Amino acid sequence: MAFDLIRINDLRNLTNCEIAPHTGLNLIKGENGSGKTSLLEAIYILGRGRSFRDKQISNAVQRGKSSFTVFGKKGSKFNKSAIGVSCSKKGTNLSIDGEKISKLSLLAKETPIHIVTPKSQELIEDGSSVRRRFLDWGVFHVEPLYQQFSFRYQRALSQRNKSLRESWKTANIWNKELHESGSKIQEYREIYFERLKEQLLIQMEMLEVKYDLEVAFYQGWPKEQTIKKMLDDGMAGDKNRKFTRMGPHRADINFKIKSDKFNKWGSRGHLKLVVFALFFAQANVIKSMTNKETILLVDDLTAELDEKNVERVIAHMINQKNQTFFTTTDYRLCIERNVGKMFHVEHGVVS
Ligand SMILES: Nc1ncnc2c1ncn2[C@@H]1O[C@H](COP(=O)(O)OP(=O)(O)OP(=O)(O)O)[C@@H](O)[C@H]1O
Ligand SMILES: [Mg+2]
Known part of the structure; x- marks a missing residue:
């Protein structure tokens, strides 16, 4: 569902702003420092309950003010919902349809939102954790039980690592729990990844990214072993290193061209197009498996793209039909x- 009204108060330089966005594209223009990224930040907060710019969401409160609020109304005549987020130094309050909610995950389930920024190439260039987060965000939206198994796995992993650091004698009692929850996580990820990969290749072709890209999922430990056997056999090594060296917490998506890492071959612009393809693919898989529409935010679309590629991406965004703010x-x-x-933004005023 798309937002049809967004109201922002006292968030960075946006003092009092209300917009009625289009269900398709929303192009936000303005000079440097006018408030464009702050507008995207506010929409992101409606979907995630946190900021993509700051670890501390309260840093987005306008200087000299004590709190900010963001309100969004979504939906059609028969299926409406309203989301509110307010934040001060004391904490963040979330509500859906006027009812207070305590879990960020409930807000995230309500509105899948993704953002592409000039930093998003990190999805391909950085370490595995950012790709794992990306994959798991998709799995979280399509698999209702994922969060429960992920919680169990993380808890057991942290207990096992604690035992390995202190007195390794009790470390192996966690192997069974890691095996049970980890096997489910692996199963969900594998199913999801196959769909994502299929969509990614389609999206890349549509965006005319002509690389012979190999995309593979690494589950985090050797394929032929069960998690239990891998943990039991690897106990001596884990004791030595004082942490659990392998498992679903080490999973990754590998991008390669001719067996070499893609980030060595791809130009900055082409990396950005692959990142777009990944986000579009993610949105399409979520749509096909849950019927939920992902809202896409794109900050500084034109950075590192030539005119043809900007046109290509915009044409593709029109085709995708997701609500998009760029x-x-x-x-x-x-x-x-x-x-x-x-929309035009000038000194924090959106018109
Ligand atoms: N907490 C805050 N309170 C008030 N103003 C803030 C706060 N944080 C940032 N600003 C100001 O908000 C303004 C808008 O910033 P924003 O990053 O949204 O601009 P922008 O339009 O995205 O600029 P650019 O084109 O350079 O990316 C800036 O002038 C910035 O200094
Ligand atoms: Mg900006």
């Missing part, structure tokens, strides 16, 4: 009235 400082960039709306 920013630029390029005043020449325009979209047709029938596919979306354009």
Whole structure:
């Protein structure tokens, strides 16, 4: 479901702002420092209950003010919902349809939101944790039991690592729990990854990224072994290193071209296109498995893309039909009235 109203108060330089976005594209233009990223940050907060810019969400409270609020209304005539987030130094309050909720995961389930920023190439360039988070975010949306098994696995893993650090004698009592919860996590991830990979290749072709890219899932330990056997056999090594060296917590997605890492081959612009393809793929898999629409936020769309690729991405965003908010400082960039709306931001005022 798309937002049809967003109201923001006292978030960074946005003092009092209300917009009625389009269900398709929303192009946000403005000079440096006008408040474009802050607008995306507010929408992201509605979906995730946290900021993508700051670990501390309360840093988004406008200087000199004690709190910020963001309110969003979504849906059609028969299926409406309203989300509210307010935040001060004391804490964050979340509500859905006026009812207070305590868990971020409930908010996240309500509205799948993704953001692509000029930093998003880290999805391919950085260590495995960012790719694991990306994959698991998709699994979380499509598999209702994933969160429960993930919680069990993380708890057992931290207990096992604690035992390995202190007195390794009790470490192996956690192997069974890690095996049970980890096997389920692995099963969900494998099913999800196959769908994601299939979609990724389709999306790359549509965005005309012409690399012979091999995409593979690494489960985090040798394929032929069960988690239990891997943990039992690896006990001596784990004791030596004082942590659990292998398991689903080491899973990864590998991107390769001719057996070499993709980030050695891809140009910055092409990396960005692959990142777009990944986010579009994720949105499509979630849509096909749950019928939920992902809202896409894109900060500084034109950064590192040439004119043709900007046009390609916009045309593709129109095709995708997700509600999308994207920013630029390029005043020449325009979209047709029938596919979306354009907003202008100036000194924190959105018109
Ligand atoms: N907590 C805060 N309180 C008030 N103003 C803030 C706060 N944090 C940041 N700002 C200001 O908000 C303004 C808008 O920042 P924002 O990053 O949204 O701009 P932008 O339009 O995305 O700029 P750019 O094109 O450079 O990315 C900036 O002038 C910034 O200094
Ligand atoms: Mg910005």
